[in-house]
Amino acid sequence: SQQGEEDPQALSIQEGENATMNCSYKTSINNLQWYRQNSGRGLVHLILIRSNEREKHSGRLRVTLDTSKKSSSLLITASRAADTASYFCATDAIYAGGTSYGKLTFGQGTILTVHP
Amino acid sequence: GAGVSQSPSNKVTEKGKDVELRCDPISGHTALYWYRQSLGQGLEFLIYFQGNSAPDKSGLPSDRFSAERTGGSVSTLTIQRTQQEDSAVYLCASSRQGAIGNTIYFGEGSWLTVV
Numbered sequence: 001s002q003q004g005e006e007d008p009q010a011l012s013i014q015e016g017e018n019a020t021m022n023c024s025y026k027t028s029i030n031n032l033q034w035y036r037q038n039s040g041r042g043l044v045h046l047i048l049i050r051s052n053e054r055e056k057h058s059g060r061l062r063v064t065l066d067t068s069k070k071s072s073s074l075l076i077t078a079s080r081a082a083d084t085a086s087y088f089c090a091t092d093a094i095y096a097g098g099t100s101y102g103k104l105t106f107g108q109g110t111i112l113t114v115h116p
Numbered sequence: 117g118a119g120v121s122q123s124p125s126n127k128v129t130e131k132g133k134d135v136e137l138r139c140d141p142i143s144g145h146t147a148l149y150w151y152r153q154s155l156g157q158g159l160e161f162l163i164y165f166q167g168n169s170a171p172d173k174s175g176l177p178s179d180r181f182s183a184e185r186t187g188g189s190v191s192t193l194t195i196q197r198t199q200q201e202d203s204a205v206y207l208c209a210s211s212r213q214g215a216i217g218n219t220i221y222f223g224e225g226s227w228l229t230v231v
Contacts, residue, residue: 033220042224043207088159090220102147102211102220103172106159 006089006107014115019076021110023089024069030092030100032065034074037086037109046074046087081116118142120223122208128229129198137193137226141210148191149211149220150183154204162206165191198230 007022023032031050035043049056049065049072056063062075076083090104121140129135141148150162161175165185176182180199185191195202205225211218 035222041205041227043209043222045219045221048219090159101164101166101172102149102218103161103164104149104151104159104220105161108158 006087006110008110009108010111010113012113012115013079015079015081017079017114019079019083019112019114021074021087021089021112023072023074023107025072025089025091025105025107026070027091028094029067030094032063032072033090033092033104034061034063034072035088035090037088043088076112079112079114081114084112084114086111120208120210120221122206122223122226124226125224126227126229128231131200131230132197134194134196135198135228137195137206137208137228139191139193139208139210139223141189141191141208142221144212145210145221146188146213147211147218147220148185149209150191150193151207151209151222152204153207153225157204159207162193195228198228200230203228203230 005024013019031048033048034046037043047058047063049063060077065072086109088106088109090106092100094100123138148165151159153159163170163183164172167188168185180196183193205227207222207225209220209222211220
């Protein structure tokens with residue numbers, strides 16, 4: 001089963017509003033990465049947050065990570081119509097011996113629609 | 117190159133034919149990954165390369181799927197005797213070393229349709 005579960009599955013907002021998407025996972029992780037996908041094609045990397053970080057910002061994006069709850073959130077502030085896309089969280093798990101090699105497990109994604 | 121490059125962008129093939137999908141990772145990236153995205157299955161890991169070797173190929177769905185990487189750069193994913201359930205977007209990704217904390221960059225994908 002998919003490790004990451006995202007909530008909500010779909011989100012519809014007006015331009016200028018904030019959008020918050022949540023992600024939960026099950027195993028110990030090295031880091032968590034958020035991606036955007038337009039029209040079912042390539043994934044665009046948005047932000048990476050390490051397991052020892054709690055919050056990270058990049059432009060209009062704010063990501064939080066709570067390892068005790070195994071959850072993360074992505075906040076997009078002052079949304080624009082161009083932000084319309086699917087958003088995925090992906091976890092990079094830790095394996096035996098503390099190793100990790102970037103094998104990502106993806107959530108099902110949140111479809112965000114921003115209306116002009 | 118500037119980004120991960122994949123070809124072809126789109127491929128329509130007849131059931132039973134073999135297909136090859138190519139991936140050119142970002143220059144200097146030693147780790148390379150193949151993923152598949154299909155309706156109802158989400159994004160699934162297929163195989164991981166470090167250099168030319170594949171220490172994790174656990175996601176390959178059957179022995180009809182194989183992949184190789186040469187010169188620590190270009191990779192080819194081959195699907196033999198394609199079936200309709202192979203229809204999906206095949207995404208390639210690369211990262212600097214596949215080590216902790218490295219950003220993983222994806223290509224635009226190859227959309228495979230088996231008819």
